[in-house]
Amino acid sequence: MGGSGGSGANAEKRPNDMLTSWFVRSGWSKGELARQVNRRARQLGAHHISTDTSRVRRWLDGENPREPIPRILSELFSERFGCVVAVEDLGLRPTHRTPASSGVDLPWTGPQTVALMSEFSRSDLMLARRGFLGASLVLSAGPALIEPMQRWLVPSPSTPQEEPEPVASRRPARLSEPELDLLESTTVMFRQWDAQCGGGLRRKAVVGQLHEVTDLLQEPQSEATAKRLFKVAGELAELAGWMSYDVGLQPTAQKYFVLALHAAKEAGExxxxxxxxxxxxxxxxxxxxxxxxxxxxxxxxxxxxxxxxxxxxxxxxxxxxxxxxxxxxxxxxxxxxxxxxxxxxxxxxxxxxxxxxxxxxSEAELNGENAHSFRDLAYVAGRSPAYASLAEPVMDRAVQLFEKDQEHQRSYALNLIGKATVHLLQREPEQSTVLAGQALDIAKKVRSERVNTRLRKTVDTAVRDFGDVAEVVEITERLAIEMPETVEAV
Structure with missing residues (x-):
């Protein structure tokens, strides 16, 4: 059990009620949690971690595990509950994090933005697997997220940019107008692929293109060319973040979004x-x-x-x-x-x-967002039929428009699922399962964990509320066969 011991083994311990509460609600056994911790640790290269049920019991009894265990537990519970579960929320001692490891409080300067984008995209490409930066990258929320982002509006100091020293292996310093146009059009193409096929299909290609653009930004460029390159980098980093979000890589997504915002500021966009x-x-x-x-x-x-x-x-x-x-x-x-x-x-x-x-x-997206707002109000208000009835016609319009739009298949699936949830609110499980079945057909074609997760949650809700309805039994069986849940859902 090397590496997973407590840092204060001799100190008086009190039961960790906060960790126990999250653990009980998760539905995991002590053995299952231990296996998940070990599996995540191996992904992070922490092969010295070997946790078992007795170690989990000691955590619940008040032992403070050493890093990276607290951050692994934070990631596992965050994914389980679909919300940020910080180390502090688990009743564990937070470790001091430098601004770089927190992922969001970064220097607002052009050269450092380029260096960080280059380093992060390179790491992503090299390790390219779920949780690849889990040992050093965590989600930020609350003031730790909002306060650094407010600096986006602070004017940058007008200091002359330092020219990087030329290196023999560098490309020619000047990019032609057609080359810049091609970079911008490639970003448009990537965006179309994402909308049509989901974030899982071309994410690595977008990250690779972002890394290439950061290489160009490290070469001497004219001010106008540098601004266009920063704009391309901002769009690519946002898209890499969006695709990461779509496949469930939440800390990675947030880091890309933050880097994208820095690039947009450098571009004056x-x-x-x-x-x-x-x-x-x-x-x-x-x-x-x-x-x-x-x-x-x-x-x-x-x-x-x-x-x-x-x-x-x-x-x-x-x-x-x-x-x-x-x-x-x-x-x-x-x-x-x-x-x-x-x-x-x-x-x-x-x-x-x-x-x-x-x-x-588009008009379809506008209707979809507004319908989901009314749907969410219905849930927050205790399944209010009044808000569900507000959502229904707006959601119908969104689905009708997306049905004709072959380019935005993921949005079509998400709005079909949204409409299915509205019918569940209206206690119409039969209509809900028809829509869930249509969404399942699309979900099998697009690589989007967001679609898969929402579909599973909707069917789970149908089972909980209407488990004896024949159509609900049928869609549940179909989902289990056609979209089996992997051991590690992202």
């Missing part, structure tokens, strides 16, 4: 920065942190109010509504929904071309 913050906000909603999500959205709105187009502003209002819904604030949620609808209506008459990264926010 406030609208892109607001889009990146909206992705971070969506992740926080997914992880059960709507307060953090709302802070991030308000930061995005404040930073881009005078420069983002109506489609981007409408998307931010829709995400604001999602946060308010999860917080159980119906009045503010409905107001944000109306603002999203009104602002989106202005997008049709907007005379300027909008960036490709916001093209996904």
């Amino acid at each position: 406030k609208p892109l920065g607001s889009y990146i913050l909206s992705s971070m906000s969506r992740q926080m909603i997914h992880l059960g942190r709507p307060d953090d999500a709302l802070e991030l959205i308000h930061l995005a709105q404040y930073g881009s109010r005078d420069c983002a187009g109506p489609r981007t502003q409408a998307m931010l209002y829709a995400m604001e509504a999602r946060a308010y819904a999860s917080m159980g604030q119906p009045g503010k949620c409905k107001r944000a929904v109306r603002m999203a609808e009104d602002t989106f209506a202005d997008a049709e008459d907007f005379g300027e071309p909008e960036p490709d990264w916001i093209r996904f926010f």
Whole structure:
């Protein structure tokens, strides 16, 4: 049991009630938790870790395990419950973390941003497996996340950039206009692949392209070329974060989002920065942190109010509504929904071309987000039929529009699942299983753990509430056969 002992074995111990509470709710046995800890430790290269049931019992009795055990437990419980479960939440002593290891409190300077993007993308490509940075990378939330992100709006000091020394192996210093155009068009192609096929199919290709762009940024470039390269790097890092989020790599996703925001600042792209913050906000909603999500959205709105187009502003209002819904604030949620609808209506008459990264926010996406806000209000209000009835027609419209859209198959599946949950709220399990079956057909074609997880949760809810209905039994059996759950769900 080397490496998993307590640091204060001789000190008086008290039972760890906080860890015990999470452990009991997880449904795991002591042996299962020990096996998961050992498996994760091996992934991290900590082969000296060998945990058993007696060691787990000692943790529950109050023993403080040494690193990396606390962070492994934090990751395992966070994944189990779909929210951030910090080391402190488990009643374990937090270890001091440097800004670099916390993942988000980074220096806002161009050269360091490039170096960090290069180092992180290289590590991702080399190790390219789930939890690859688990020993040094953790999710940030609360003030530890929000306060560093607020520095996005602080003007950068106007100091002359230092020219890196030329190296014989470097490429030519000047990029041609066609080469820059090709880099930008490749990013558009990657974004289309993600929407159509899910984050699991091309994530490594996006990370590889990001690493190539950071190589270019380390060469001497003109100021105009450097800004375009930082913009490409910001879009690629955001997409790498989004794909990581889609396949369940939450700490990795957050780190990419933060690096993307730094690159967007270097590019002088406030609208892109607001889009990146909206992705971070969506992740926080997914992880059960709507307060953090709302802070991030308000930061995005404040930073881009005078420069983002109506489609981007409408998307931010829709995400604001999602946060308010999860917080159980119906009045503010409905107001944000109306603002999203009104602002989106202005997008049709907007005379300027909008960036490709916001093209996904269509009428279908608007309806889907607003329907999910009403659906979430229904759950927070104790399965309110009134909010479920508000969600139904809006969700119907979203599904109808996505059905005609072959490019955004993942969004189609997510909205089918959303509609299925609305029918469960309305106590209509038969209709819900039809939609779940349609979503299952799509889920088998796209590589998105987010789709798979939501589908499984929806079917689990149907089983819990309507387990004796024949259609529910049938979809449960079909799901088990056609989408068997792996030992380690991401």
